[in-house]
Amino acid sequence: MAGPREHGGTWKATMGERTSGTGDDEEWKARGVFLRVFVTHIFAGFVWLLFYVGEHAPK
Template structure:
């Protein structure tokens, strides 16, 4: 029985590695933008705070 006949994907298959890399890159980029946006919000709020 060949790999394609099993019905389950091999974890060493390149398509799984590529999908994992794309997902990880998306999560890292999205997370970085969320953190940067939060820091920018803190600076904005700090500038406009009543002192």
């Protein structure tokens, strides 16, 4: 069985169907960037919260 690259298309992760490489690829890339930025900001907020709580802890 030939892979998707040999036929010039890509595979959709959710449906398992081939696309021609048009706007769907850009949509997945944009979604991935959004997810990466969102997760990074959540992690940064958690680290900030740890510093904030540590600074205000009774000593």
